[in-house]
Structure formats: structure tokens, C-alpha cells
Amino acid sequence: DGGITQSPKYLFRKEGQNVTLSCEQNLNHDAMYWYRQDPGQGLRLIYYSQIVNDFQKGDIAEGYSVSREKKESFPLTVTSAQKNPTAFYLCASNTGLTEAFFGQGTRLTVV
């Protein structure tokens, strides 16, 4: 079955650590996105990538980094520079004007 998979579902990070969230899709989609969702709030775009080896900052890119070495994969690293990383992170993918498909999300908590 085609889909988009995020892992892990839950992630705990100590202060000052970098962590990487995985996002993999087998839908052959060109574009991939990372969103952050805080409790009771909507989605804010962190980074997006329209093609392999290229990505652009979204509205809240500070403290995050991404790579797009393969079409299927778009990992997000939450760096120690991100001061308030506790949130729900959603990855999505689409092609052209088609609907976006979402992963089930990763809940990151700083301990």
C-alpha cells in the first residue's frame, strides 16, 4: 500500500540535544513538507521541498534543518537552537495540484 510514514510516533529529547524525525513516502510524490502543530493551533510550515536536493524555508524554519537526498525521504532535524521544540510534527507529500497525504505525526517532548 502506498503511503507516507513518520517515525517514531513519540520522541523525547533532552535539553541541548539534536533529534531527527523520519518521513518516508512511496507515493512517488515530488513535494514534501514539514509542519509543526502546537496544542489548539493550526499548522505552521517549517520547510518544504519540491524536488530532490532542493528545499526552502517555511514560516518557522529557525532551529530546524532538513535534507532531501532521495525522493522518498525528507528527514527533519530539530536542533538545540530550537528553543521550544515540544510540539506535534506532521510530514506531508503531494505532486502538482493533487491533495497532500499526511503521515500520522511525531509527538516530540523535551524532558
Add this chain to the structure above:
Amino acid sequence: GEDVEQSLFLSVREGDSSVINCTYTDSSSTYLYWYKQEPGAGLQLLTYIFSNMDMKQDQRLTVLLNKKDKHLSLRIADTQTGDSAIYFCAESTGANNLFFGTGTRLTVIP
């Protein structure tokens, strides 16, 4: 990014109709979408409408698009407790971009 706005909360009684509204700013929007998010989960596409349409109906869901006013609405008929969720509208203007509203939390009161 583009501006897509929604009201944050809506409460309705079970069996009533729900209407969730969305306004957007980019007149070049091509597709407009409604997504549903259940607690702790990702977003699932409910329905979409192409910008040259005024209305789309799919079972209990009716989407209305007023392109002149840049206003999109989602009507859920005979709202059930299982419809309680956050509903996001989103617009696509092509070239692999997608902009989301803040989401409307729908609470259905039994």
C-alpha cells in the same frame, strides 16, 4: 505564505448541521481542500473543490466556493459525535505548494 483564515471553534448539537468557514487571499488558488484531524493523528482529506466550481456535494458534506469573496465553506449535515475533530481548509496555487488555515475545532454535543 498565503493567508488562510478560519474561526477557531464551533459547537453544534448532534443532528444539526455544521458550517465551517474559511477565507483565503490568493485569487490564483486552483484547488481548495478540506481536511479532518482526529486527536493525535495526521490529517485526512475529506473533500476538495476545483476553483471553477461553485459547489460540490458528497454524501453529508457540501462545499461552497465564492471565488469573488474568496470564501469557502464546509457544511456537514446531520452532524454526529464522530464528526468532532479539527477541520482545516487549505489552498493550492500550483507548483507543489499548499497553505493551511489555523483549523476549526468542531465539538458535537450529544
